[in-house]
Amino acid sequence: MPTSQPYWSAAIRSAVGVGGRQGCNHDNTSPECRRLEEDDDEEEEEEEEELRGAEEKVEMERREEESPHSLIQCPGTNLRTQGATLELLKTCFRRWSYGAHRSPLRRIHSLKHDATKCRQSLRRPLGRPMTACAPEDISSFGRRHTLGKLLLRIPFQHATMVKQPKGPLAWGVANRYVHSPQVSTPSPSTSSSIHHLTSTTRTVTDCISSPNPSTECQPQAVGKKQKVLQNAEAEEGDEVLQEMDEFGNMRFSHSAQPHPTESVSRNPLRTAHVLDHGPLSTDGPLQQLQKEEGHEAARDVAAIDGKDAGREVVGEHEGSSEIFQRRQPRGMPSSLSSRGSRALLPFSPYIEVINRAKKNIWSPSNLLGYFPMGTAESILTFDLVIDKIRKCRNVPRNIGLYDNMCGGERLRCALARMMERTFMGVAVDPAHICISSGVTAVLDLFFFAVCDPGDGCLIPAPYFPAFDNDMSVRNAVVPIPVQPRDIGTYIPTAEDLENAYSLAEEKGVHPRMLLLTNPGNPLGTLYPEETLCELLVWAMEKGLHVLTDEIYANSKFGEHTSRFVSMAKVGNQAVAKGLVREDELKERVHTAYGMSKDFGLSGFRVGCIHTRNQDLLDVWSNLGMFAAVSTDTQHALAEMLEDDEFVKTYVKTNNMRLKNSYDIFTGALRDANVTFMPACAGMFCWVDLRFLLSEPTFPAEEALWKEMVVKAHVVLTPGAACHCVEPGFFRACYATMLPDKLHMACKKLIEFVDSMRLKQQKTSDGKRKASELSQEG
Ligand SMILES: Cc1ncc(COP(=O)(O)O)c(C=O)c1O
Missing domain, CATH: 3.40.640.10 (Type I PLP-dependent aspartate aminotransferase-like (Major domain))
Incomplete structure (x- = not known):
């Protein structure tokens, strides 16, 4: 009987009592699943209500649309928007961003519904090829977003270019939206709020502004939906969308040998198209979706450009974010072939971090250096x-x-x-x-x-x-x-x-x-x-x-x-x-x-x-x-x-040294009650850090990886990069350094694990106290 948790970790985990979040297990009749399903229903009703409210607001606004006063000037720009319209977009985003626990069918249905609304409002045939596009015109978030994808289909030839501030999803999508030639054509009255958005947008320089960019839209969550919608829609014109890669670069991937069935990779590593089936059929739909979405979302998180990615997780650790900086696309269509364009950026965002760490290795005279354990290399027998x-x-x-x-x-x-x-x-x-x-x-x-x-x-x-x-x-x-x-x-x-x-x-x-x-x-x-x-x-x-x-x-x-x-x-x-x-x-x-x-x-x-x-x-x-x-x-x-x-003699000595390093590394893990998969070959240790995830998702895995890089300076390979089906596993290459340094890397890693445990403990204590207080109140 398959389990969602490797056999080798079960005993230790229960002994230690640090079980990672398992979410629902394969049996989707479990109370956990049923509870989520019920929550799902309630949430759906709430969302419908919210959307109806937003639509009504927009309808009111439409009546006042003749009044120029309803336009809000976005500070520091020549962009203007209407508050209710903004609300509507935000509501749409929320609908599409949350609910990872929903059953795939239901989600696909809901996404289809929203997508249809958008399309109807645009009143144009879909699938028209995109023409010119200034890359800075849309933020990279917008390109990857479902709504962004719908809007990407709008020709750009009449668009006026507006310098696009980097920022939340809403900026990119909305900006793209108003750049459509459709927006300047007032449409007949319709209850569709998206339609209303197009008809009330007066000029191509109008835009939706989010008052608080950092909190309005959640890029990770938004990214999750892309694949679902893509599957749900699979229709004419989709290949145009695939030409936008996850780095926000204009690519004409596979156009030399178009393959109608290739899906965009769910793996954060790949610019390639990968046919990812996700887990096999023993999983319930709920768990399948969780896993599938994790991959999808991880890809999107990985595609976030370096600065944002650094800021996103690094937060207060200012100065450390350079390690996460991504090489940026040049911002214009490449003059290379479609094949050449496929290889423009490093295939993995992790590779860039690992390579940077390798250039700044920890040593007693470089205490701020890194412990790069993400490359399969051995220096033990130099x-x-x-x-x-x-x-x-x-x-x-x-x-x-x-x-x-x-x-x-x-x-x-x-x-x-x-x-x-x-x-x-x-x-x-x-x-x-x-x-x-x-x-x-x-x-x-x-x-x-x-x-x-x-x-x-x-x-x-x-x-x-x-x-x-x-x-x-x-x-x-x-x-x-x-x-x-x-x-x-x-x-x-x-x-x-x-x-x-x-x-x-x-x-x-x-x-x-x-x-x-x-x-x-x-x-x-x-x-x-x-x-x-x-x-x-x-x-x-x-x-x-x-x-x-x-x-x-x-x-x-x-x-x-x-x-x-x-x-x-x-x-x-x-x-x-x-x-x-x-x-x-x-x-x-x-x-x-x-x-x-x-x-x-x-x-x-x-x-x-x-x-x-x-x-x-x-x-x-x-x-x-x-x-x-x-x-x-x-x-x-x-x-x-x-x-x-x-x-x-060499092979024998090499294996003794590998074993020695393996023992040092796994010994440290054991001492810290961290489980791992026993190995007997190669130079790897597959470490189970699921218990440190803030939630059982690949974005959370990515966040943990980054936090480890920033705080411990230890660079491992996240499981998502290896297509692991479950988030929270990391590959450690313990042969990239000699034993003395390995001891130090272990120390840093374990200190990090302990600090994260402490943080978790404090958070749960805080929550408990808060709930006790609210009960008393
Ligand atoms: C399984 C596997 N195959 C191939 C390679 C690449 O090997 P080479 O350096 O010979 O290209 C690696 C490197 O990590 C590997 O782990």
Whole structure:
């Protein structure tokens, strides 16, 4: 029976009594769910009432519309508005912003209703393509908002540009609104208040002003609705809206290969389109929506521009907000191709923060520095590996010439031998190894060769955040996160894959391949052999390619390391058992490996693929040149890997050091009663901080992440970035620093956790006292 809470945390959580908010569990007949449903009804009535009131007010205002006195001048601008109109918009926003607990159907219905009202009032066919638009014309919030989306469809050719102050949603949306040519056309009397807004707006410089920008509209909450409405409406013209990315940049994403079924990513990391199915059907609709919305909202929060994002969470910590500053779009349509435009900004808002932290690392002489634990990198064996590399630098005379673009013979042989002996457990022919500049390049070439634009790639979640970018930004492959039913272990089953596969097909995305990572990033766990076999057999039946990324295969420690089995070996065993055919294995099962992780040489940019597919090998020899590894680097690595004794001792020492750092980190967590998922591989710890969330949502996760960065200077990776289905989990890479510094990072992290606990305690005490007082009163 699946649970909403991983098995490994239940015992400790109950012992400690720090249970995170669980919201409703899967059983939506629980009293919690019923209560929410009842609240839902009441709220809906209240909102209807509120909207009716606002409409009446607007109607009154309409009667007085001839009077110029009803226009309010916005201080410091040439913008004018009408108070009641403002009220109406605010009411609409509120309706669309809250009620995350509602059932999806009801919400879709309510959104549709509002959307229809807006459209009717605009009295124009929808879906007309947008023409010119000055990016500063709408705030980034407005672009992402549902109402903003409706209004984005209005042509801009007659618009007068008004300098748009950065600020709340209302500004952007309303400004866009009044820039529509429709607004200057008085419409016949109608009870539609939105209609009234258009008819009473006199000039294109009129605008809605929010008296208190910071409190009027909640950008996070607003963002949540976008996907729902998008699904609900799915009609002509929507592709125009998708051209606006979440960074508020003009993008013509996927226009080179438009795919009608691609949805905008719900993940804060992605500019890519991801086919996110969310949790599978064991969830009740309520929980599904909570999760789905969390992703959606997190994306929107992440898309908030740097200053606002910093201010939003940082608040009183003035001066710390630079770390959150986002690179801004240039503010004009790019002259690059649609593909180029897809890659304009870093794929992840977290990456920017992590990179900034890496440039300002904590040390005893830099006490204000950061502890960057968000990059999958290990520095634990610098001493060994760099010493060895230095000794391998005696280059031959012909080193400067072109060589085989799939990798020189010597390195291919050295890699094949090392892989065969250390982790693959099958004979590896160097002719089946192709080398490229990192596993990232391997994946890129693989997606190019195996998938057509718009094809899907199934990936069990949570997964390595950059995969989305790797597959979509250049090759327009659609990531299909597979949410395992068992969110205690996150081990997927063939049934999970089947569900994700069917849903993708329903949405018109044809899955072409399955991407597995073993050992896993972000969990640091291993797939059991039976699971690998089950997934392989299923994928072969479906005619999919299977690429297993085994980049952490030599980073294993602890008692369970012998459980690691390479997919190549599992495949051979499956053939022997008659579960799959040899020819399909040769054609469609591949392994990726690289030097970035186990050997701590991420800067060397060396990765490889093991494949027996002759077509793929041929493609590689043709295209390998685009991402070939320098012969100098190849030479040094070959020398290093040919030294069997070195490799053996190195791998052993590396794993001891990884284990030591893992123990330091998890020991600190244990002491502080923080739960985590036990790991035995990679360099990760999956930390459960759900109990610190102000509410069980992804925006709350984002807020907690930022607060941790600001207060503890510890930079982890939020679970949302890895497509985790439940908010509150964080990935920590404990190998990014040596043990002495790690102790300090742990100290800072735990101090932060304790301070947050204290804050929670104070808040709940305060609430209790207040309710006691009100009862007495
Ligand atoms: C699972 C996985 N695959 C691939 C990569 C990228 O590796 P490379 O540096 O070889 O491009 C990473 C890096 O974090 C990873 O975690």
